[in-house]
Amino acid sequence: MGSYAVTGSASGIGAAVTERLRAAGHSVIEVDLRDADVVADLGTPEGRAAAATGVLGRSGGVLDGAVLAAGIGPSPGPDRPRKIAQVNQLGTVELLTALRPALAASGDARAVVLGSNSATVTPGVPRRVLRALRTGKIDRAVRALRLFGPVAPNIAYAASKIAVTEWARRAAVTPAWAGAGIRLNVLAPGPVQTRLLDEDLANPVAARAFRAFPVPVGGVGDAGHLADWVMMMLSPAAAFLCGSVIVVDGGSEAWFRPGEWPRPVALRQVPRYLSRYRAFARSSR
Ligand code: NAI
Numbered sequence: 001m002g003s004y005a006v007t008g009s010a011s012g013i014g015a016a017v018t019e020r021l022r023a024a025g026h027s028v029i030e031v032d033l034r035d036a037d038v039v040a041d042l043g044t045p046e047g048r049a050a051a052a053t054g055v056l057g058r059s060g061g062v063l064d065g066a067v068l069a070a071g072i073g074p075s076p077g078p079d080r081p082r083k084i085a086q087v088n089q090l091g092t093v094e095l096l097t098a099l100r101p102a103l104a105a106s107g108d109a110r111a112v113v114l115g116s117n118s119a120t121v122t123p124g125v126p127r128r129v130l131r132a133l134r135t136g137k138i139d140r141a142v143r144a145l146r147l148f149g150p151v152a153p154n155i156a157y158a159a160s161k162i163a164v165t166e167w168a169r170r171a172a173v174t175p176a177w178a179g180a181g182i183r184l185n186v187l188a189p190g191p192v193q194t195r196l197l198d199e200d201l202a203n204p205v206a207a208r209a210f211r212a213f214p215v216p217v218g219g220v221g222d223a224g225h226l227a228d229w230v231m232m233m234l235s236p237a238a239a240f241l242c243g244s245v246i247v248v249d250g251g252s253e254a255w256f257r258p259g260e261w262p263r264p265v266a267l268r269q270v271p272r273y274l275s276r277y278r279a280f281a282r283s284s285r
Contacts, residue, residue: 001025001026001027002026002027002064002106003026003027003029003059003062003063003064004021004027004028004029004063004064004065004066004067004234005031005059005065005066005067005099006018006021006029006031006069007032007042007051007068007069007070007091007092008032008069008070008071008114009028009031009032009036009069010030010032010033010034010035010036011032011194011195012194012223013069013114013189013192013223013227013230014032014069014070015223016224016226017067017069017227017230019227020228020231021231021234026064029054029055029059031051031055031070031095032070037054037058038051038054040054042070042087042090042091042092042095043083043086043087043090043091045094048090048091048098049098052095052098052099055095056099056102059102061101061102061105062102062105062106063099063106064108064109064110065103065109065111065112065234066103066109066110066111067112067230067234068091068092068095068111068113068114069114070087070092071087071088071196072087072088072196073197073199074118074153074154074156074157074200074206075153075200075203075206076203079142080152080153081152081153081155081156082138082142082156084157084160085133085141085142085156085159085163086138088157088160089160089164089167090136092113092164092167093163096111096184099111103180103182104180104181106181107181108239109182109183110183110184110185110233110234110235110238111177111182111183111184111185112185112186112233112234113164113168113184113185113186113187114186114189115164115165115168115186115188115245116157116158116161116188116190117188117189117247117249117253118154118157118161119161119162119165119188120188120256120257120260121252121253121256122154122157122158125159126144128140129141129144129145129156129159130159130162130163133159133162134163134166141156141159145159150205165188165245168185168243169186169245171184172242172243173242175283178242183238183239183241184242184243185233185238185241185242185243186244186245186246187226187229187233187245187248188245188246188247188249188253189221189248189249190215190220190221190247190248190249190252191210191213191220191221191249192220192221192222192223192226193221193222193223194223213252214252214256215251215252216254217250218250221248221249225248226248229246229248233246
């Protein structure tokens with residue numbers, strides 16, 4: 001039986017994943033702000049370091065999988081955009097990077113990052129915020145987000161999910177991850193009935209926008225069903241799944257952007273494409 005780390009294990013999707021892994025006989029190292037094996041605040045550098053030390057110590061340096069489900073939503077609050085970037089982006093990227101050697105030690109590991117369809121259905125996320133997050137300049141991102149006033153947390157949330165998704169896709173295909181037997185993928189849910197959504201909808205403006213938001217199949221997602229998708233992404237069936245984003249959102253993303261994907265490589269991108277291809281072929285000789 002395997003050994004897994006799950007962040008955000010005390011509630012919602014992380015709790016449902018923990019329950020399923022334990023029911024299947026695996027051992028789970030829970031990480032959360034409370035009610036967890038490793039109690040740590042992933043929104044601070046000290047908390048992330050403590051989480052990494054706690055998980056690595058309990059796992060004995062070998063992990064078969066990691067599920068990064070800790071996250072906070074776009075509900076209003078003091079300095080919320082900064083907290084969103086710190087928890088959702090750094091709490092995922094820095095912790096998972098610290099756990100990578102333990103995943104590699106298993107030889108056949110899985111990592112699942114919780115993204116969101118907010119990454120692709122939220123309009124107007126500015127490039128300069130994304131550039132700042134990509135390069136770890138949280139202060140700069142927060143300054144640029146001030147322009148957005150009351151919707152700054154929503155833009156920050158979408159930006160944080162774009163940042164983790166991009167990071168995961170870039171990392172997933174490298175020798176350090178794919179080459180070390182780790183399958184790193186992203187699950188991107190639409191609205192799911194959890195505490196995060198309840199907190200968001202307590203804001204009347206968000207609740208109104210939510211009621212008007214198109215979800216072709218209707219209703220909201222179920223945390224247990226999302227956990228079932230995570231279990232699939234942790235299973236042997238994911239041996240050939242690498243750097244993929246699995247969108248489970250009742251059809252909102254397809255409704256908004258049916259022509260955005262798949263999209264062929266544009267002719268002007270061919271030289272760059274070929275040079276990356278050649279570099280890959282050289283490195284895998
Ligand atoms: P939830 O609120 O039920 O669970 C999130 C867990 O993360 C909580 O147990 C919370 O204590 C933990 N957490 C929050 N901040 C933390 C910190 N600083 N350090 C350690 N743990 C912390 O939410 P849910 O819905 O289960 O969210 C799981 C993931 O799914 C999140 O990354 C969220 O962004 C994502 N997601 C959720 C959607 C939804 O509608 N519920 C939609 C799309 C993505």
